Amino acid sequence: MLSNRFAVVLTTAIAPALWGTTYMTSTAFLPSGHPLLIATIRAIPAGLILLLVARRLPTGSWWWRSCVLGAVNIGIFFACLFVAADRLPGGVAAVVGGIQPLLVALLGWRLLSERLTVITAIAGTAGVVGVALIVAPSGAPLDPIGVAAALGGAVSMAVGTVLTKRWGTGQPPLAMTAWQLLAGGLLLATLTALVEPLPVALPTAPQLSAYAYLSLVGTALAYALWFRGVASLPTRIPAFLGLLSPMVAVLLGLLFAGETLSALQAAGLVIVLASVTAAVAQPRPRTPLVPPVGLEPTLKR
Numbered sequence: 268m269l270s271n272r273f274a275v276v277l278t279t280a281i282a283p284a285l286w287g288t289t290y291m292t293s294t295a296f297l298p299s300g301h302p303l304l305i306a307t308i309r310a311i312p313a314g315l316i317l318l319l320v321a322r323r324l325p326t327g328s329w330w331w332r333s334c335v336l337g338a339v340n341i342g343i344f345f346a347c348l349f350v351a352a353d354r355l356p357g358g359v360a361a362v363v364g365g366i367q368p369l370l371v372a373l374l375g376w377r378l379l380s381e382r383l384t385v386i387t388a389i390a391g392t393a394g395v396v397g398v399a400l401i402v403a404p405s406g407a408p409l410d411p412i413g414v415a416a417a418l419g420g421a422v423s424m425a426v427g428t429v430l431t432k433r434w435g436t437g438q439p440p441l442a443m444t445a446w447q448l449l450a451g452g453l454l455l456a457t458l459t460a461l462v463e464p465l466p467v468a469l470p471t472a473p474q475l476s477a478y479a480y481l482s483l484v485g486t487a488l489a490y491a492l493w494f495r496g497v498a499s500l501p502t503r504i505p506a507f508l509g510l511l512s513p514m515v516a517v518l519l520g521l522l523f524a525g526e527t528l529s530a531l532q533a534a535g536l537v538i539v540l541a542s543v544t545a546a547v548a549q550p551r552p553r554t555p556l557v558p559p560v561g562l563e564p565t566l567k568r
Contacts, residue, residue: 272500276547279496280508282489287515289485290352291523296477302349303463307455308478310341313487314448321442332434333446340427341451346458347420354413363417365398365513366391368546370425371506378429381501386545394510394542400535401517425506431494432502440495448490507546510539 297305325333351363369391376383435443470478496505514536521528 275496275499276504276508278492279500279505280511282493282496282505283509283512284515285485285489286509287512288519289348289481290516291519292477292481292485293349293352296473298466298468298474299353301463301466302353303346303455303459304465305478305481306345306349307452307459309481309486310345310448310452310455312482313490314445314452316483316487317441317445317448317491321439321445323439323442325446329438329446333443334450336427336431336434336443337447337450337452338454339423340431340447342454342458343423343451344420344427345451345455347416347423351413351417351420354410355417363414364421365395365510366418367421367425367509368394368503368506370422371428372503374425374429375432375502379433379502381503384549386549387503390507390542390545393538393545394507397535397538397542398510398513400531401513401539424509428497428502428506431497435494435498438498440498441491444490444494447494448486503549504547507543510543514539 293305369388372381372383372387372391375381431443493505496508517528517532517536
């Protein structure tokens with residue numbers, strides 16, 4: 268059981284590691300000023316491919332649940348992510364997004380009756396501090412729309428993670444991932460058509476390769492692993508694993524962009540790793556502190 272849990276944690280960690288490559292890929296290869304278009308191209312092909320593999324459509328209440336989850340996990344989150352990346356230094360966006368584990372822990376406590384321990388609260392706070400040290404935001408003026416987008420993305424992903432855990436019992440993760448990607452992608456396509464101009468030039472070969480990578484690897488593969496982890500693990504664990512994303516982004520900068528690692532960044536890496544380890548290593552409680560909302564036991568009369 269322990270080895271199986273460890274394997275699920277490791278495979279789930281692959282998702283934020285892949286997401287850590289998104290910022291470098293989009294800024295280095297894709298046109299600026301088109302965040303919604305990039306998000307749309309990232310989501311819809313990935314959803315179609317996973318649907319062809321899963322070969323299962325939603326039934327019953329999952330038609331509207333897929334729309335809700337697709338909106339918060341994919342549509343709103345992707346839109347906020349790429350708007351923040353387009354308008355903010357990557358470090359600032361990462362720091363704002365670092366509050367997500369704390370949000371997930373609070374929502375999981377209220378909606379799923381998962382324990383909110385002192386260790387989780389301390390680890391979540393330390394994670395934000397560690398991310399801040401890793402990315403070391405510059406003194407550039409902050410764009411309020413970009414900050415709002417980064418905060419909206421963190422809230423959206425936190426809500427989506429908890430709702431996925433609450434609703435996803437008994438659903439095949441691969442099919443559920445496909446439904447969400449398609450629902451969110453259609454929302455993004457609508458927003459793109461309404462508010463964003465299309466690029467004036469056709470995509471180049473490197474841009475097509477970057478789109479393919481973001482859609483197939485950074486989205487289809489990453490989200491299939493992510494939602495499998497959300498279904499199998501307490502929600503705090505995937506949320507804290509998400510802190511690995513800025514770590515990967517920094518390591519990529521060291522390897523490919525000739526960047527150097529400062530003492531503060533090294534300290535941040537250690538803090539984030541300690542935060543993730545503390546959150547993951549907590550023992551699973553035998554029973555919840557309170558019953559889930561709407562599932563209170565009926566007292567015998």
